[in-house]
Amino acid sequence: MQSNRQLIKDGTLAENLWLYLEDDAALSDTASIVSLQRLEDEADTLRARNAPLGVILRAGEKQGEDVRRLAPFLDMIQLVAIEFPVYRNGRGFSSARILREELKFDGEIRATGEVLFDQWQPMARCGINAFEVDASISLDQFNQAMGEFSQAYQPASDARRGLLWQRHGK
Amino acid sequence: MYRYDEFDHQLVAERVEQFRGQVARRVAGEITEDAFKPLRLMNGVYLQLHAYMLRVAIPYGTLSSKQMRMLAHLAREYDRGYGHFTTRQNIQYNWPALDRIPDLLQELASVEMHAIQTSGNCIRNVTSDQYAGAIADEVEDPRIISEIIRQWSTFHPEFSYLPRKFKIAVTGHKNDRAAIKLHDIGIVIVKNAAGEIGYEVHVGGGQGRTPFIAKKMSDFVPAAQLLAYLEAVMRVYNMLGRRDNSYKARIKILVHETGEEEMRRLVEAEFAKIDASQMLTVPQEEIDRIAAYFAPPALQELPAASASLDAARASDTAFDHWVTTNVVSHVKPGYGIVNISLKPIGGIPGDASDAQMDVIADLAETYAQDEVRVTHEQNLVLPHVKLDDLKTVYDTLLAHGLATPNLGMISDTIACPGLDYCNLANARSIPLAQEISNRFADLDRQYDIGELKIKISGCINACGHHHVGHIGILGVDKKGTEFYQISLGGSADENASLGDITGRAFTEDDIVDAIENLVASYVDLRQGGERFIDTYRRVGMQPFKERLYAE
Amino acid sequence: MAQHSAKGARFQAVTANRLTDGEVVYFTDAGHWSLSFSEAAIADGAEAAEALLAGAMPADFEAHVLDPYLFEVLQDAQTGYQPASVRETIRAKGPTIRLDLGKQAIAS
Numbered sequence: 127m128q129s130n131r132q133l134i135k136d137g138t139l140a141e142n143l144w145l146y147l148e149d150d151a152a153l154s155d156t157a158s159i160v161s162l163q164r165l166e167d168e169a170d171t172l173r174a175r176n177a178p179l180g181v182i183l184r185a186g187e188k189q190g191e192d193v194r195r196l197a198p199f200l201d202m203i204q205l206v207a208i209e210f211p212v213y214r215n216g217r218g219f220s221s222a223r224i225l226r227e228e229l230k231f232d233g234e235i236r237a238t239g240e241v242l243f244d245q246w247q248p249m250a251r252c253g254i255n256a257f258e259v260d261a262s263i264s265l266d267q268f269n270q271a272m273g274e275f276s277q278a279y280q281p282a283s284d285a286r287r288g289l290l291w292q293r294h295g296k
Numbered sequence: 297m298y299r300y301d302e303f304d305h306q307l308v309a310e311r312v313e314q315f316r317g318q319v320a321r322r323v324a325g326e327i328t329e330d331a332f333k334p335l336r337l338m339n340g341v342y343l344q345l346h347a348y349m350l351r352v353a354i355p356y357g358t359l360s361s362k363q364m365r366m367l368a369h370l371a372r373e374y375d376r377g378y379g380h381f382t383t384r385q386n387i388q389y390n391w392p393a394l395d396r397i398p399d400l401l402q403e404l405a406s407v408e409m410h411a412i413q414t415s416g417n418c419i420r421n422v423t424s425d426q427y428a429g430a431i432a433d434e435v436e437d438p439r440i441i442s443e444i445i446r447q448w449s450t451f452h453p454e455f456s457y458l459p460r461k462f463k464i465a466v467t468g469h470k471n472d473r474a475a476i477k478l479h480d481i482g483i484v485i486v487k488n489a490a491g492e493i494g495y496e497v498h499v500g501g502g503q504g505r506t507p508f509i510a511k512k513m514s515d516f517v518p519a520a521q522l523l524a525y526l527e528a529v530m531r532v533y534n535m536l537g538r539r540d541n542s543y544k545a546r547i548k549i550l551v552h553e554t555g556e557e558e559m560r561r562l563v564e565a566e567f568a569k570i571d572a573s574q575m576l577t578v579p580q581e582e583i584d585r586i587a588a589y590f591a592p593p594a595l596q597e598l599p600a601a602s603a604s605l606d607a608a609r610a611s612d613t614a615f616d617h618w619v620t621t622n623v624v625s626h627v628k629p630g631y632g633i634v635n636i637s638l639k640p641i642g643g644i645p646g647d648a649s650d651a652q653m654d655v656i657a658d659l660a661e662t663y664a665q666d667e668v669r670v671t672h673e674q675n676l677v678l679p680h681v682k683l684d685d686l687k688t689v690y691d692t693l694l695a696h697g698l699a700t701p702n703l704g705m706i707s708d709t710i711a712c713p714g715l716d717y718c719n720l721a722n723a724r725s726i727p728l729a730q731e732i733s734n735r736f737a738d739l740d741r742q743y744d745i746g747e748l749k750i751k752i753s754g755c756i757n758a759c760g761h762h763h764v765g766h767i768g769i770l771g772v773d774k775k776g777t778e779f780y781q782i783s784l785g786g787s788a789d790e791n792a793s794l795g796d797i798t799g800r801a802f803t804e805d806d807i808v809d810a811i812e813n814l815v816a817s818y819v820d821l822r823q824g825g826e827r828f829i830d831t832y833r834r835v836g837m838q839p840f841k842e843r844l845y846a847e
Numbered sequence: 848m849a850q851h852s853a854k855g856a857r858f859q860a861v862t863a864n865r866l867t868d869g870e871v872v873y874f875t876d877a878g879h880w881s882l883s884f885s886e887a888a889i890a891d892g893a894e895a896a897e898a899l900l901a902g903a904m905p906a907d908f909e910a911h912v913l914d915p916y917l918f919e920v921l922q923d924a925q926t927g928y929q930p931a932s933v934r935e936t937i938r939a940k941g942p943t944i945r946l947d948l949g950k951q952a953i954a955s
């Protein structure tokens with residue numbers, strides 16, 4: 127995590143216990159986030175290791191990394207960091223939903239990269255529950271942004287059902 | 297018409313407050329333009345050449361008289377007394393001050409309107425057939441499903457940062473008036489052999505730098521599954537669409553590069569997964585609730601013909617012409633669909649003054665079941681007018697410069713704002729439309745030429761639909777001077793086609809003569825009742841080209 | 848951007864849009880922003896132009912104006928300086944189709 131960032135997880139400030147590991151860096155007993163490629167290449171070694179494991183999903187420009195490649199490894203990872211390289215690149219919104227709704231991942235999904243104020247709430251709706259945000263942001267500001275819209279029209283990964291359903295108690 | 301419930305109101309109000317805060321932070325210098333720009337764009341605020349421009353959504357082009365009056369009021373209070381109706385069935389204001397836009401939006405919200413998702417890389421305003429609910433042989437009123445799509449797509453958490461903008465159009469009629477094949481998704485409402493309603497879905501149409509006609513992805517998506525299907529298309533696009541080059545980011549490029557078959561396979565696979573959850577199956581009660589808002593208005597039982605209309609037509613030739621060109625048969629006997637041309641001879645296509653908007657609102661309230669429609673050809677429609685009332689309506693329109701009898705004629709031009717307003721423009725569009733209109737001002741001549749759709753864009757972004765004009769005109773820039781390139785044979789209807797470029801571009805001084813030459817070629821070549829487009833399709837480019845470039 | 852390039856131009860001026868209302872403004876010799884092209888500082892030569900643009904971009908420029916840029920200006924014996932491109936002429940005056948709007952309207 128970048129030094130000017132803080133972690134907000136499940137609505138409160140949280141200590142970041144995770145280390146982003148470069149592909150050529152040695153494995154250790156620290157909770158580590160590796161690349162998707164490394165996860166695939168070194169799955170056996172990583173499985174044998176006795177410390178929490180996370181993976182980062184890169185959004186890419188022309189192409190992004192396919193979240194479904196995580197399917198065979200879900201039992202061994204506790205965290206997926208989804209990269210938002212620039213605010214415009216919204217691939218990660220789909221990755222998060224697929225992870226929660228289709229792959230039924232229930233660990234931490236963390237947004238990392240360039241994220242605008244107004245993107246936290248939709249991210250949360252897509253199943254992201256941890257945010258690396260600028261250190262200058264107060265928890266109040268964060269929670270205010272998270273509550274900017276009290277209703278939603280459509281269902282997503284969160285508990286909101288969507289007005290088209292809610293109006294009829296569905 | 298759809299009416300907001302408390303939740304709709306609340307969401308729009310929350311959005312206005314959100315934007316008010318953003319503007320305040322920007323004006324106070326607390327956020328940079330880089331951070332602010334995407335936020336203002338998400339609220340329909342662009343910067344043009346002379347001022348900001350605000351684009352207000354008119355969902356599926358339907359307005360009540362109260363809403364139309366509000367648009368007039370906003371033009372008066374926040375702008376310079378006019379608005380511009382666009383090919384996306386929206387209205388644009390060209391001069392609002394940034395710091396007053398939150399107030400404007402708040403007033404707009406009081407009549408259940410907004411500027412949400414009229415810009416940015418999200419799902420834009422859903423457009424539809426301007427004759428919805430009024431035309432014979434409609435499978436279903438397209439506004440019902442359009443409204444459902446509008447709600448589903450509003451603040452969609454997954455699809456607000458797509459690779460590029462995304463436009464959806466719906467038609468419920470075999471005659472496509474919504475240009476659905478030129479949209480990212482085009483939907484045709486159909487009935488299957490069992491008599492069930494469903495949706496034919498076309499994907500990957502679009503104009504801009506690389507135009508494509510959409511490919512048919514599905515012949516029949518059952519009604520209950522449409523949102524799941526749309527979500528599948530959107531998800532495939534959001535995951536695989538290119539983000540490395542904004543000119544290659546539209547779904548049309550993805551479909552083209554992936555191939556139609558593979559795209560269909562990807563969509564079907566995604567659809568199967570999403571649909572399995574049943575999460576997006578809209579409850580029948582909700583569909584019924586929304587459909588009730590679009591129930592046919594309580595029209596009277598009237599004879600099919602109107603004696604007073606016939607008498608008025610017989611005694612007033614100009615009125616007679618107007619009825620012939622601008623009034624379309626209504627599904628209900630004794631009624632007509634009135635097209636209000638926003639293309640006065642020599643005027644600015646799509647512009648309406650505040651006073652004109654007020655007049656149209658009054659007419660809608662008194663004579664047209666309180667409804668006005670906006671067409672993608674930049675005209676307005678009064679959808680349900682008694683034949684007995686046509687003369688009164690006409691007289692009022694005439695008195696306000698709104699009765700030009702030129703629907704579908706050569707002077708009914710589409711033109712984008714072009715270099716008179718637009719920051720991206722290469723050349724002006726509006727003056728060309730005016731010059732062409734003036735050159736062909738004589739109505740008898742226009743009627744002799746018949747249906748001829750000229751569409752003009754000031755740059756390759758193609759906001760003026762030049763690719764699908766029977767005659768398309770594209771402004772190009774050569775060292776700070778305007779030039780115009782012509783294409784022929786485009787069409788935006790159910791037989792959609794893209795135009796072919798004729799060759800070297802023309803100067804502003806020569807372009808109207810060039811159009812005159814093309815028209816002359818057509819008049820010489822046409823057979824029987826052929827329209828310009830029919831003749832072009834039969835004889836091809838060569839004869840037109842020869843005359844166009846003859847020394 | 849179309850019609851935006853001033854490459855190879857001899858005379859150039861700096862323009863931008865005002866933050867609050869988007870009005871076209873020009874950078875003056877006095878180091879202010881003016882609503883009128885007639886008050887624009889004219890740079891002769893590429894170096895002077897770069898210096899002018901740099902001067903128009905103080906750290907807090909963002910608080911007042913958006914995206915300052917250089918554009919080509921031509922010298923005319925009768926009328927003094929004029930914007931070279933159609934685009935900049937329209938920005939300096941207003942829409943050519945509505946002479947009652949924009950700067951040209953205030954002028955007349």
Ligand code: HEM
Binds near residue numbers: 479
């Ligand atoms: C200042 C105002 C405007 C700006 C900056 C603007 C910008 C753009 C851009 C950049 C595109 C190309 C998008 C792409 O190909 O990915 C586009 C397309 C389009 N715009 Fe505009 N536009 C403006 C005004 C309008 C107006 C007034 C209309 C309606 C008359 C309009 C309707 C459209 C349509 C129909 C398209 C084509 C959609 C397609 O490519 O499929 N725009 N616009």
Ligand code: SF4
Binds near residue numbers: 719756757
């Ligand atoms: S086609 Fe080009 S000039 Fe015309 S409005 Fe669109 S972006 Fe502007």
